[in-house]
Amino acid sequence: xxxxxxxxxxxxxxGPAPRRGPLQRLRQGYxxxxxxxxxxxxxxxxxxxxxLYPLARGLYLTFTNANSLNSARTIGVxxxxxxxxxxxxxxxxxxxxxxxxxxxxxxxxxxxxxxxALCVTLHYVIGLGLALLLNQKxxxxxxxxxILVLPWAVPTFVTVxxxxxxxxxxxxxxxxxxxxxxxxxxxxxxxxxxxFAAVMVNTWCGVPFMMVSLLGGLQSIDSSLYEAAEMDGxxxxxRFRHVTLPGLRSVxxxxxxxxxxxxxxxxxxxxxxxxxxxxxxxxxxxxxxxxGFGQQPRDYAQSAAYGILLLSIxxxxxxxxxxxxxxxxxxxxx
Amino acid sequence: MSTTTLxxxxxxxxxxxxxxxxxxxxxxxxxxxxLVSHAVLIVASFAALFPIAxxxxxxLGPDKDDxxxxxxxxxxxxxxxxxxxxxxxxxxxxxxxxxxxxxxxxxxxxxxAATTGYxxxxxxxxxxxxxxxxxxxTQMFPVAVLMVPMYEILSELRLVDSxxxxxxxxxxxxxxxxxxxxxxxxxxxxxxIDEAGRVDGLTxxxxxxxxxxxxxxxxxxxAAFYSFITAVGExxxxxTFLLSDTKYTFAVGLQSFVSEHDAQRQYxxxxxxxxxxxxxxxxxxxxxxxxxxxxxxxxxx
Numbered sequence: 001x002x003x004x005x006x007x008x009x010x011x012x013x014x015g016p017a018p019r020r021g022p023l024q025r026l027r028q029g030y031x032x033x034x035x036x037x038x039x040x041x042x043x044x045x046x047x048x049x050x051x052l053y054p055l056a057r058g059l060y061l062t063f064t065n066a067n068s069l070n071s072a073r074t075i076g077v078x079x080x081x082x083x084x085x086x087x088x089x090x091x092x093x094x095x096x097x098x099x100x101x102x103x104x105x106x107x108x109x110x111x112x113x114x115x116x117a118l119c120v121t122l123h124y125v126i127g128l129g130l131a132l133l134l135n136q137k138x139x140x141x142x143x144x145x146x147i148l149v150l151p152w153a154v155p156t157f158v159t160v161x162x163x164x165x166x167x168x169x170x171x172x173x174x175x176x177x178x179x180x181x182x183x184x185x186x187x188x189x190x191x192x193x194x195x196f197a198a199v200m201v202n203t204w205c206g207v208p209f210m211m212v213s214l215l216g217g218l219q220s221i222d223s224s225l226y227e228a229a230e231m232d233g234x235x236x237x238x239r240f241r242h243v244t245l246p247g248l249r250s251v252x253x254x255x256x257x258x259x260x261x262x263x264x265x266x267x268x269x270x271x272x273x274x275x276x277x278x279x280x281x282x283x284x285x286x287x288x289x290x291x292g293f294g295q296q297p298r299d300y301a302q303s304a305a306y307g308i309l310l311l312s313i314x315x316x317x318x319x320x321x322x323x324x325x326x327x328x329x330x331x332x333x334x
Numbered sequence: 335m336s337t338t339t340l341x342x343x344x345x346x347x348x349x350x351x352x353x354x355x356x357x358x359x360x361x362x363x364x365x366x367x368x369l370v371s372h373a374v375l376i377v378a379s380f381a382a383l384f385p386i387a388x389x390x391x392x393x394l395g396p397d398k399d400d401x402x403x404x405x406x407x408x409x410x411x412x413x414x415x416x417x418x419x420x421x422x423x424x425x426x427x428x429x430x431x432x433x434x435x436x437x438x439x440x441x442x443x444x445x446x447a448a449t450t451g452y453x454x455x456x457x458x459x460x461x462x463x464x465x466x467x468x469x470x471x472t473q474m475f476p477v478a479v480l481m482v483p484m485y486e487i488l489s490e491l492r493l494v495d496s497x498x499x500x501x502x503x504x505x506x507x508x509x510x511x512x513x514x515x516x517x518x519x520x521x522x523x524x525x526x527i528d529e530a531g532r533v534d535g536l537t538x539x540x541x542x543x544x545x546x547x548x549x550x551x552x553x554x555x556x557a558a559f560y561s562f563i564t565a566v567g568e569x570x571x572x573x574t575f576l577l578s579d580t581k582y583t584f585a586v587g588l589q590s591f592v593s594e595h596d597a598q599r600q601y602x603x604x605x606x607x608x609x610x611x612x613x614x615x616x617x618x619x620x621x622x623x624x625x626x627x628x629x630x631x632x633x634x635x
Binding site (some may be wrong): 036040048051055061071134146147150151152156158161165204258264265268271284292293303304306310311318 | 453466473509510513569570614617
């Protein structure tokens with residue numbers, strides 16, 4: 001066990017401490033850390049009330065058959081009591097193995113995985129490429145950077161509508177494709193092209209974040225490392241492979257993790273691009289929303305069950321990812 | 335932004351080129367490499383700019399089907415759409431609600447996140463790792479998990495269709511990320527400053543408020559920006575929790591152009607542009623600090 005000094009307070013911590021009674025230890029812990037706890041108290045309150053309590057409540061709902069017809073509600077002056085009842089694990093069983101489970105869950109599940117992998121790869125590769133270009137001494141790079149960040153600066157719901165105009169049947173993209181003799185797909189109607197369009201729009205929206213983060217990472221790499229590599233006769237590729245990539249590792253692991261989480265949960269792009277019209281292009285998040293709020297009667301219980309499944313997938317992924325980083329001798333990113 | 339930074343950047347870029355020795359080395363590419371870089375960047379800039387420029391262009395066309403015949407717009411550009419949106423629709427209501435919600439989220443989010451970020455940056459207390467783990471996990475809550483129970487809870491508290499309810503909901507997304515971001519930023523501020531403050535007799539809170547916060551301004555700017563952008567751009571919760579059309583935020587209001595008057599795309603484009611302008615302006619105000627703040631969060635574990 002290491003002995004470290006808490007530098008904010010100058011107190012020793014860790015190390016062998018004499019054992020005391022639990023009450024005394026509690027009091028001592030309180031005296032030692034009360035300001036730390038006081039400072040995180042607001043967040044604990046916010047997360048507890050706004051996240052953990054709803055989560056517990058949502059988990060409970062997944063074991064019931066709640067929908068908008070049997071939940072407590074107020075119609076005019078009449079208050080109607082909730083009448084939904086406990087049905088155990090039936091919701092999960094129905095989603096995972098029930099009839100038409102493939103259409104309702106597994107097809108969306110596979111598409112969600114493909115969507116996440118494709119988008120994050122494209123975000124990262126394009127973002128890294130642009131960051132490398134912007135990290136050179138180049139005339140006008142500030143201007144380039146300002147322009148390239150634009151898709152991030154403008155709110156997603158605005159740009160998605162812009163894309164909708166462009167992707168419409170005889171919108172500008174199809175006109176352009178037509179004029180150079182390429183086929184003009186039905187971007188917003190055909191299920192393959194819907195998916196293609198969704199990935200394209202999301203890539204466009206997500207690249208600037210990667211680019212800015214990786215550019216920051218590139219700038220923090222010590223330039224003497226490059227000089228040393230150059231002295232050793234490393235060519236450009238070798239410098240990239242053995243200096244740049246390792247130097248970016250901690251930034252990369254963080255932004256990739258965030259990118260996976262954000263893309264997996266990306267709601268706005270697909271919801272606004274297609275609305276209710278594209279059952280095949282719905283990822284699990286938008287599909288769950290559809291069940292809970294986009295249809296009548298609203299199926300609260302199934303929607304919440306999808307949510308819990310989504311969350312479990314993400315938690316499993318994050319744990320595996322962190323373990324993988326740990327094994328590669330890396331500091332956990334978060 | 336661009337006008338102030340460009341003139342200073344240009345000479346700096348030119349200097350090494352002028353002084354470049356004939357030897358070809360790192361940072362000095364040949365003419366071809368330079369041209370390729372410029373070409374790629376120009377293509378990328380075009381791709382980044384075009385959808386937005388196109389929206390602006392369409393918003394000038396007077397007719398609802400002009401987006402299908404962009405050529406027509408050139409002859410008869412007009413600002414009528416903007417006048418219509420500003421005077422005849424609920425635009426001003428939407429502006430007010432968007433501002434109330436997003437600024438509320440920004441203020442509460444940053445305040446709460448700053449204390450937390452400082453606590454987890456400076457102090458190792460029992461439960462530290464678990465706490466960081468919770469902060470991370472909250473990051474990845476799909477909207478679908480919380481939507482239903484939050485809807486129930488808010489309707490029990492009679493907060494559905496109210497600004498406060500939405501601000502609280504947004505805080506739950508913005509706060510964990512901001513706290514984590516600010517932790518990274520606080521980590522870059524030397525501990526000696528805290529120690530000096532402690533020696534001079536400040537309490538931990540005093541150190542935080544008087545010494546660290548002023549130093550962390552760039553980090554705070556990024557956190558503020560993140561909260562603001564989250565709140566402005568959020569669609570799912572706003573669509574579900576706001577019921578009366580005078581309380582819509584822009585994210586919901588824009589959708590109402592699709593459903594209500596399906597064909598009135600020119601007004602939608604004009605509204606979209608009017609929304610994008612202030613948000614982007616805000617963005618470019620803090621973008622100077624963006625790289626610093628984000629990488630401080632990213633590079634430090």
